[in-house]
Amino acid sequence: MTDCGCEKAKQDLEEYLHHELERSEYADISEHLAHCVDCSDEVHVGRVLTEAVKRACRDTAPEELxxxxxTSLRLTITH
Structure with missing residues (x-):
């Protein structure tokens, strides 16, 4: 394994968070994160945002809304 560096880790952050990288790339970024506080902080923020979006997507609007x-959309389309 080689340390991929900050640029590579930040470039592939989304794929890393969603486990969409090849094993070797994932392992390289994990190794880098183990030693780089700045990139680890970015991964933490990315994880928090990803979880917030997942939660928001599960929420549904109240039936009345x-x-x-x-009804509003139908009125707009017919006029």
Whole structure:
């Protein structure tokens, strides 16, 4: 394994967070993160944001609001 460096770690951050890298690339970035506080902080922020987006995507609007939006859209389309 070789230390990939900050530029590579930051460039591939999204793929790293979603486990979309080849094993060797994932291992290189993991090794780098073990020794680089700056990049580790960025990964932490990325994980927090990813989890927030996942939670937000699971939320649904209340039924009354959904009905109002659908009604409004239908009125807009017919006019």
């Amino acid at each position: 959904r009905s109002q939006v659908i």
